[in-house]
Amino acid sequence: MARTPGMSQLLGAVLVSLLVGARTSTCQETVAELGLRASGGVSVFMGGGRAVHDVPGGELGAAIDLGWAWSERLRLMGDASWFVGRLREYVPQDDEEFSGPVYDLSGSVSLLALIGSPASRQAIYAGLGLSIHALSSSFRSIPLDRRYNANRFGVTGTLGGRMWLGQAGRSALFAELREFRVSDMNRWSVRMGIMRNFDALARPRRS
Numbered sequence: 648m649a650r651t652p653g654m655s656q657l658l659g660a661v662l663v664s665l666l667v668g669a670r671t672s673t674c675q676e677t678v679a680e681l682g683l684r685a686s687g688g689v690s691v692f693m694g695g696g697r698a699v700h701d702v703p704g705g706e707l708g709a710a711i712d713l714g715w716a717w718s719e720r721l722r723l724m725g726d727a728s729w730f731v732g733r734l735r736e737y738v739p740q741d742d743e744e745f746s747g748p749v750y751d752l753s754g755s756v757s758l759l760a761l762i763g764s765p766a767s768r769q770a771i772y773a774g775l776g777l778s779i780h781a782l783s784s785s786f787r788s789i790p791l792d793r794r795y796n797a798n799r800f801g802v803t804g805t806l807g808g809r810m811w812l813g814q815a816g817r818s819a820l821f822a823e824l825r826e827f828r829v830s831d832m833n834r835w836s837v838r839m840g841i842m843r844n845f846d847a848l849a850r851p852r853r854s
Contacts, residue, residue: 678716681723685714687848690821692840696730699833702749704732706836712848713756719847720761724774727754730834734795738788745786749795751832752781755803768816768850772823774805780829794831801829809842816850818843 694706708728715722730751737744757776763769777800784795807823819842826835844850 679714681714681716683713685847686845687712687714687722688819688842688844690840690842692728692821692838694825694836694838696825696834696836698730698732698749698751699831700734700736702732702734702834704730704749704834706730706838708838710840710842712845715847716758720765722759722761724757724759724776725755726757727752730836732834734784734786734791736791738790740790741788743788745788745791747784747786750783751834752783753778753827755779755827757803757805759805761809766850766853768811768852770809772805772807772809774803776803776805777801778803778827778829780827780832782832799829799832801827801832803827807838811844811850814852816844816852819848 689712690710692708692710695704696706697703706728708726710724710726713723713725730753732749732751733747734749735744735746755776755778757774759772759774761770761772763771780799780801782795782797782799784791786792786795803825805823805825807821809819809821812818812820820840821842822837822839824835824837827833
């Protein structure tokens, strides 16, 4: 089975970054603050990427910060995304070439580490998480329908950067590389989006 590029390097870099982020973060008396009441912001994003079996596609989605664990710079993030790819593949069993869309409606929960000073208006981040994928297609080919009509679990890794905007620092732009390891649907995408920060993640401009 083909592998998407750089998965081992990405997950390795993410793991190192998470360990560094947790090690360099300030200790807190409270172990965690999680849930909607502890949310630090919401975001929307779009992007493009490629899945295994040479399936290019685009992606739209939204994410929410769900608070922190162990450190205020170690954030829990949840997101939902809709990936639409285009497959063209010859299937020997059917002696036919098939072409059409492949859909991946996915949700994930990741532990994300913000690296650097909590007062800086630029930050890099890395994350590791778990994901669930609802795959769908309509090729009417048994091998393809078995591959692309299923619910599957996976793991995900993220590397990205964030830049705060405005005097109050309540908005931020971000760009990230996200990769999923899913049976028969490994894929990567580059995402860009905007985040609306609440009090916990707002970073005002210094006077």
